[in-house]
Amino acid sequence: MRRRLIQSTLAVVLVVIAVFGVSLVIVETRTISDSARERVESEAVRLASIVDSRLIVEEKVTAEFLRGQLAEDRYAVIRIPGQPPIEVGSKPDGDVISARAPGEEGETVTVQEPRSSVTREVGRTLLIIGLVALLAVIAAVLLALRQANRLASPLTDLAETAERLGSGDPRPRHRRYGVPELDRVADVLDASAERIARMLTAERRLAADASHQLRTPLTALSMRLEEITLTDDPDTVKEEATIALTQVERLTDVVERLLTNSRDPRTGSAVTFDLDDVIQQQLAEWRPAYRSAGRAIVSSGKRHLQAVGTPGAVAQVLAALIENSLMHGGGTVALRTRVTGNQVVVEVTDEGPGVPADLGSRIFERAISGHNSTGIGLAVARDLAEADGGRLEMLQAKPAVFGLFLSRTPPRKTGDDGGRETIR
Template sequence: MRRRLIQSTLAVVLVVISVFGVSLVIVETRTISHSAQERVESEAVRLASIVDRRLLGAETVNAEALRDQVADGQYAVIGIPGQQPIEVGSKPPGDVIHATAKGGQGETVRVEESRSSVVREVGRTMLIIGLVALLAVVAAVLLAIRQANRLTSPLTDLAETAERLGSGDPRPRHKRYGVPELDRVADVLDSSAERIARMLTAERRLAADASHQLRTPLTALSMRLEEITLTDDLDTVKEEANVALAQVERLTDVVDRLLTNSRDPRNGSAVSFDLDEVIQQQIAEWRPAYRSAGRAIVTSGKRHLQAVGTPGAVAQVLAALIENSLMHGDGTVALRTRVTGNQAVVEVTDEGPGVPADLGARIFERAISGRNSTGIGLAVARDLAEADGGRLELLQAQPPVFGLFLSRTPPPKDREERQPTVR
């Protein structure tokens, strides 16, 4: 494209120069020829008037007397009746320009001038026109190169941006070129890059959340299956199988919630539920893991609390906190329930060293971890808590105390359903 732009621009300039250059040469050649002819005619008339004046004054008319009246490069022949022709100057060779004038005493004056002077002047004029045309061509080439670069460089950049988008690099460049059409394409590519970046971020976040949230129920399920393989007691097998089925249901709920959050992270399904049931479920699931680690997990506090939220999401939040205590904490892990205002609070604490002082409130940020972990669990737990109108806070750093705050007020839609319709 760059070469075609340069060639097309140069072709247009050459056509224009050819048309106007040839016309100008023709006009200038004619003008110079007419000017030379007029000059010779005026010299003939002037010389005839001089000869006429000398004849009237009875002065001598010869070549010596008229030598100074003829310009260099010109040749004059004066014919006087009854006398020999008088020649002044050297006769020019080759083609000549001539003019004849008559005086009042019957004399004739013929002035000749070599046409080579006209040719030389025409040559100088053509040289000047040629130089101007050459400068115009050079300027046109430089302008064409500049314009071609101005158009092709943005197109190259836009092609590279599109290629980067196709290769999975959705960073917008925010580069503009001063050409409205190209800037429009750049705007569209940048908008597409931002949308692709958001989509990739959401997909990566979903993959990270899924891998983290599915790991816990899968681990618990594998432990139950191991318990089944190690026992011959039919009652124990049935009990463990029932627990495993419950964990499979919880795993299904986790998958459904991940898919729901991937479409709309605020699309909660909050209901009123018994908080004790969720806590006891988590205690039962995590007790084998704590028993294997030589640690205990206990519960205390106010019983039979009704909270508002999604039971599966609350279970995932508690599982994240219990797993966090198992990995990073020490000693006994305690789940305490209490009421503050119109909220039910579940506190999870252990006897470990707690949260480092340099982390503080950043403990809920993604990729922030005090040890060699993913740093995703607490961030996901906070998102799940906030999705149903609750919140997750670090109440105390050392020893660590995490608090899950859940509303005790029924969801607005429940209240609306209970209200009678006013007609």
């Protein structure tokens, strides 16, 4: 590209120099020739007037006297009636410029100048024009180099940015070049880089959330299937199979919710549901694991409470809290329900050492964990709680008490017909 820019600029300059330079040479040559002719004619008229003035006063006209009146490179012949011609200067060889002027006393004066003087003057003029043209070409080349670098370097830089985007490095560079068209391309590439970065972040977050949220239902399903393989009692097999089917339904709900949140994390499916059903489901799922660890899980508080949210999401939040207590807590885990204002609160607590002081304010941040776990369980749980208008908070650090706050009033949404409708 640099070469093409330089060649095109240089070609334009050469065309301009050729057009205007040739015209200037022609005009200057003609001007110099006309000027030389006018000088010779003027010289002839001047000598004729000098000769007239001497003849009028009857003074002798001699070559010695006229030699001081004539330029060195000129030749003059004065013809006076009744006298031999008077020659002044050296007669030039070759082509000459000649002018004749008559006098008032009948004399004639002829002045000649060699055309070589005009040729020398034309040559000097051509030299000056050539030097100016050369300087113009040099200036054009330098300007073309500057413009080529100004345009080619940003294009190379933009190509590198596009290559970085294609290789999976979506960091925007925020470079601008002072050329509106190139700056527009840079704006588009930076905006694309930011969109790609958000998409990659969302994909990584979806993968992490999926691995975490699918682990618990899969573990519970595996436990039920193991119970089925270890028993010959048809009633036990039927009971465990029923529970396993419930786990499959929950697993399906988790997958659907993950896909929905990946498309639009603000999408909620809140309904009014019986909180006791979700709590009892979690107790049934986690009792075998707690029995294996020599611990217990119980529930207490108000019964028959109605809450607003997505039952599957609420179950996932409680499962994350229960699993957190199983891994990091100690003693008996208690799920307590209570009512505060227009909200239902489910508290999950245990008898363990609680949350370390250095993690207290960051417990809900991703990748924050005190026991080499993934560190995304509580962060995902908070996102799930907030998706349907609830919230998850740490109410106490030692022993750890987490509270899930759910609304008792269904949220209002705007219907397609412009009215207000209540979700029930």
